[in-house]
Amino acid sequence: FHLVGHSLGGQVAGAAGSALPGLPRITGLDPAAPWFEDEDPAVRLDPTDAGLVDILHTNGGPWWLGYVGISARHGHVDIYPNGGVIQPGCKKPAAGALEAILSGELLEVFQDLAGCSHKRSTVLYIDMLKKGSCPYIAVECNSYEDFEAGACSEGRVIDLTNVENEGFSGAGYMDTFAQTPYCGYHYVVAASVSADSSSPKGEIKLTLTSSKGQQTTALLVDGTIKAGTTQSVTHLSDTQLGDVTAADVSYERTSIMQTNTFVIDRLTVMSYRDSDWWSVL
Numbered sequence: 001f002h003l004v005g006h007s008l009g010g011q012v013a014g015a016a017g018s019a020l021p022g023l024p025r026i027t028g029l030d031p032a033a034p035w036f037e038d039e040d041p042a043v044r045l046d047p048t049d050a051g052l053v054d055i056l057h058t059n060g061g062p063w064w065l066g067y068v069g070i071s072a073r074h075g076h077v078d079i080y081p082n083g084g085v086i087q088p089g090c091k092k093p094a095a096g097a098l099e100a101i102l103s104g105e106l107l108e109v110f111q112d113l114a115g116c117s118h119k120r121s122t123v124l125y126i127d128m129l130k131k132g133s134c135p136y137i138a139v140e141c142n143s144y145e146d147f148e149a150g151a152c153s154e155g156r157v158i159d160l161t162n163v164e165n166e167g168f169s170g171a172g173y174m175d176t177f178a179q180t181p182y183c184g185y186h187y188v189v190a191a192s193v194s195a196d197s198s199s200p201k202g203e204i205k206l207t208l209t210s211s212k213g214q215q216t217t218a219l220l221v222d223g224t225i226k227a228g229t230t231q232s233v234t235h236l237s238d239t240q241l242g243d244v245t246a247a248d249v250s251y252e253r254t255s256i257m258q259t260n261t262f263v264i265d266r267l268t269v270m271s272y273r274d275s276d277w278w279s280v281l
Contacts, residue, residue: 001025003050006122007068008032010045010055017049018042025164028055030069030121037063037070047076054163056125057084059117068118076169079160081124081176083144089178090116127182128161134183134238135273136160138172147173150188150232157272175236184236186272189218194263195228202253204231208269208280209248210241225262244269244278 002025005013010031017023028045036044047053053075060071060080071084086092128136140155141147158172176182189206204221218235225231247267267280 002027004029004125006030007118011036014045014049014053017045017053023050025052025054026050027125028053028075029125030056030058030060030118031074033060033068033070034063037072037074045074047074052076052164055079056081056121058082058087058121058124060084069121073171077158077163077166078171079138079158080144080171080173081120081138083173085117087117087120087178088176090120123180124176124182127180131161132181132183134181134185134240136174136183137186137272138174139186139272140168140170141173142171144173148234150190150234152234153188153270157275175234177236177238181238184238185240187216187218187235187237187241188232188270188272189220189235190230190232190268190270191220191264192230192266193225193227194265197225197227197262199225199227199262201225202251205250206267207248207250208241208244209246211243211245214239214241216241227262240273241269241271243276244280247280 001023003013003016003023004027005011006029010028013026013028017026026045026049031045041048045053054077055075057069057071057078057080059067059069061067067085082088138158138160139147139152140158141152146152156168158166158168175184175186177184189208201224203219204225205217206220207215207217209215216235216237216239218233220233221231249264269278269280270276
């Protein structure tokens with residue numbers, strides 16, 4: 001048997017697993033947090049409930065602030081799309097509170113706020129089962145912040161359509177788009193900024209071009225461009241690039257009073273899907 005449960009159903013699946021020794025697998029889709037998170041494992045979903053307990057976290061956070069799912073690791077494999085808190089295209093609960101008050105439709109608005117990110121776990125899981133043209137992968141990492149900063153290039157890549165055969169235990173992170181197809185291609189873009197640069201503030205975008213002409217644009221820096229450092233970021237593209245052979249740099253400074261002098265000594269791109277590195281500069 002393979003039990004799959006969403007929200008409270010994820011916790012019910014855990015209870016079923018406790019009563020059915022030897023259950024092979026339970027998949028929890030953003031299991032409910034209120035009255036379960038941080039409670040004794042005997043009363044919530046935990047790794048002892050099945051041979052493999054994998055969890056997709058999409059709306060974890062304090063339930064009294066409007067978040068519904070658990071945020072802590074409660075499985076053998078815990079996957080956090082977009083950090084596991086707010087999903088692309090969904091509002092933060094606090095951001096919608098004023099809207100709810102002004103509209104007079106408190107129940108409807110809060111149902112949408114709680115439901116959007118919370119329900120996204122079911123949508124993503126169904127999309128994974130379809131095994132479409134783009135890959136559903138997650139990357140082993142210490143945190144979502146490290147993942148976004150491109151600091152997990154040595155982490156293991158997990159095929160989410162084949163979790164039961166991956167032999168992986170730990171936390172994985174991924175990015176998705178706001179609408180179907182939700183999956184894409186993850187790249188680490190790293191630029192070594194020359195020590196001769198003047199550390200201006202601004203926004204750097206890189207348009208990467210492959211040998212076959214495919215392009216994608218990554219936001220490398222939005223803030224201070226630190227001289228003598230390597231600036232890196234994880235970028236989600238809707239295009240599979242192949243060999244990256246060129247990059248166009250776009251820079252927009254935040255103030256006309258600031259200098260805009262910076263030099264990129266080296267630019268590399270890595271595909272998480274294939275573990276290929278390309279040196280563009």
